[in-house]
Amino acid sequence: MKEELRLLTIQDYSCLGRCSLTVALPVISSCQIECVGVPSAILSNHTAGFASWTYLDLKDELLKIVDKWDDYKHHFDAIYTGYLPTNQIDVIKQILTKFKQKDTLIYVDPCFADYGKMYAGFDKNHVNKMKELIKMSDVILPNLTEACFLSDTTYRENFSLEEILSILDKLSSFGVKKIILSGLTFLEGKLTSIAYDSKTKHYVFASTARYPYRFHGTGDLFASSYIALSLRGLRDEIALDTTQKFIDLAIRNTLKLGEPNICYGVNFESALSVLIDALKENK
Ligand code: PXL
Secondary structure: OOOOOOOEEEEEEEEOOOOOOOHHHHHHHHHHEEEEEEEEEEEEEEOOOOOOEEEOHHHHHHHHHHHHHHHHOOOOEEEEEOOOOHHHHHHHHHHHHHHOOOOOOOEEOOOOOEOOOEEEOOOOHHHHHHHHHHHOOEEOOOOOHHHHOOOOOOOOOOOOOHHHHHHHHHHHHHOEEEEEEEEEEEEEEEEEEEEEEEEOOOOOEEEEOOOOOOOOHHHHHHHHHHHHHHHOOOOOOHHHHHHHHHHHHHHHHHOOOOOOOOOOOOOOOHHHHHHHHHHHHHH
């Protein structure tokens, strides 16, 4: 295991509402990985649940920012993309090409839909652009809704494990090495995630309790936590199990504070020790 790891992440900075960069930076840093966060846009708050928001598109800044680093020859162990506006995907593809070295792992969280619906502002064109980005990646981390859009499957909440494996098989045709699929409910009363190896079709899964709330930002916490733990060398069973437990504790700590406002995400700050302890135990 390398002592020093550096990850580049490109996604929006939504000031209020605990998602995207505001969760990726602390989660990845707490796993002792340098997290170079490039904001693709700045919003007052995310677009899911809040009635309105401000939006500053930074598309024209992206290449200027990363080209400024040419003199310093940064090496990235991983690149992780999250929520991205459709008009930025071509620029992001250029950035991946620029920084991908032999040992750079590319993680794409498609991050455009949940609970059967696309987020505000996305359409079929975005799904097609996302398919192009995914073809450049090693690992994708869709939730069930995104997996359905990307595999042209009609969304339902309660797929059986066999049906989920068939969706995973379709997604492996994008040429990715691994698919980390979250938000599955095939085990009653549980929320399950699966890590699926496209080549061997081997899979492992982890489950925790399911709560009757649709908290915002848990997908971004999930992706950041899994990516950081797996980059630090934890095998998939442990990285998934720890990630599920981390989010579960964050939800329980949120619920302890009273009836939650789901827009504000979950109290993950109080659960970061789950990640730190897992890294100590699995050294
Ligand atoms: O968590 C996903 C996300 C990230 N960023 C912004 C969003 C959303 C989901 O709606 O609106 C701006």
